[in-house]
């Protein structure tokens with residue numbers, strides 16, 4: 001049976017190859033025309049979202065946000081083409097309430113829904129080393145596991161839909177504040193007269209040097225901000241974190257500041273750059289005017 005796929009962005013174009021390696025035919029939808037290097041022979045690309053659902057037992061979704069999922073699945077009419085008992089696995093990062101609402105809409109059409117946002121960026125996506133935060137009805141999750149295992153080397157099973165989104169947003173909140181803090185620390189070091197290499201050398205020997213800094217250090221030093229995880233998606237995730245915090249009345253005041261800074265950073269040319277570019281954003285005096 002054919003596997004459906006939606007979204008061939010930075011993550012989707014890599015993840016779909018992992019699923020294709022299982023050998024089943026894959027029909028992969030992308031809104032705009034997309035050429036993928038080394039596309040496996042069993043993957044066909046389409047701009048028609050209906051094709052990624054029709055006759056497919058599973059449709060994996062890796063789109064920008066909830067609006068994109070709604071456009072591709074519902075506004076296009078694709079969900080009406082889904083067979084009863086088929087399963088949508090949404091791997092995009094969406095809000096907690098978004099995910100619960102999407103699940104209800106999908107299930108309302110007699111289709112199963114698995115929530116599975118992922119931790120990890122383009123390289124782990126390529127290598128099948130993502131971490132999947134999976135939620136949904138047990139039997140449906142079980143059915144999706146063989147596919148999820150091709151993309152993720154760790155699978156957390158988190159219970160009801162909404163829980164995967166909550167854990168994803170928790171992690172990305174910490175990611176965002178870590179990257180913002182690093183940018184601010186480097187701006188401080190710059191004004192104190194230190195070049196970025198010296199500042200990073202000192203930081204790297206301290207106890208406050210997490211894996212993500214090690215991962216982004218090369219990009220920061222080379223000023224190579226080709227996107228792996230774009231600033232605009234980090235901004236979205238922190239906004240979703242603050243929305244869920246407000247809903248639950250969680251005490252997360254730092255997140256409000258992070259959301260506002262990322263909203264500013266993603267309003268201009270930094271939006272599509274990798275989040276490593278936040279190191280440059282803080283040192284750019286023009287940002288004071290925005």
Ligand code: NAP
Nearest residue numbers: 007008009010011031032063064068071093121228229233
């Ligand atoms: P991306 O490169 O920006 O790709 C976004 C995808 O969504 C593209 O296929 C895009 O189509 C599609 N899209 C956007 N708006 C749409 C619409 N209205 N209708 C139909 N399709 C639409 O994003 P990504 O980095 O692959 O990330 C995908 C998701 O995973 C996001 O939710 C992100 O937060 C999350 N995530 C990303 C990373 C990462 O490191 N990059 C890691 C974990 C999770 P077009 O090509 O036509 O624009």
